Amino acid sequence: MKKKKYNITYKNIAKRRIFELYKLAIENIDNIDLARRYIFILWKIKNKARIRLHKELRNKFCKKCYTPWIVGKTLQIRIRKGRIIYKCLYCNRVKRFIIRKV
Numbered sequence: 571m572k573k574k575k576y577n578i579t580y581k582n583i584a585k586r587r588i589f590e591l592y593k594l595a596i597e598n599i600d601n602i603d604l605a606r607r608y609i610f611i612l613w614k615i616k617n618k619a620r621i622r623l624h625k626e627l628r629n630k631f632c633k634k635c636y637t638p639w640i641v642g643k644t645l646q647i648r649i650r651k652g653r654i655i656y657k658c659l660y661c662n663r664v665k666r667f668i669i670r671k672v
């Protein structure tokens with residue numbers, strides 16, 4: 571029981587750190603290497619703490635080159651044939667989402 575309690579706190583700290591690092595990355599977006607370094611540390615913390623990324627952060631950076639995504643600056647968004655296409659302008663990685671028909 572004691573161990574479980576410890577783990578929960580550990581994860582909460584990790585979650586808070588992840589948000590702080592993401593905020594720092596966005597503030598330092600002009601210095602792209604620094605911003606990528608922040609996201610890289612964020613990703614390391616996430617893996618170490620074995621937590622899932624928050625919904626808000628799930629599509630906010632590139633998982634290949636760790637560049638934080640800002641539309642028009644490091645990210646290009648296109649809509650074609652019912653799909654949203656995200657393109658990372660740093661490593662040219664493409665991510666597609668299908669738009670659900672309601």
Ligand SMILES: [Zn+2]
Pocket residue numbers: 632633634635636637658659660661662663
């Ligand atoms: Zn990328």
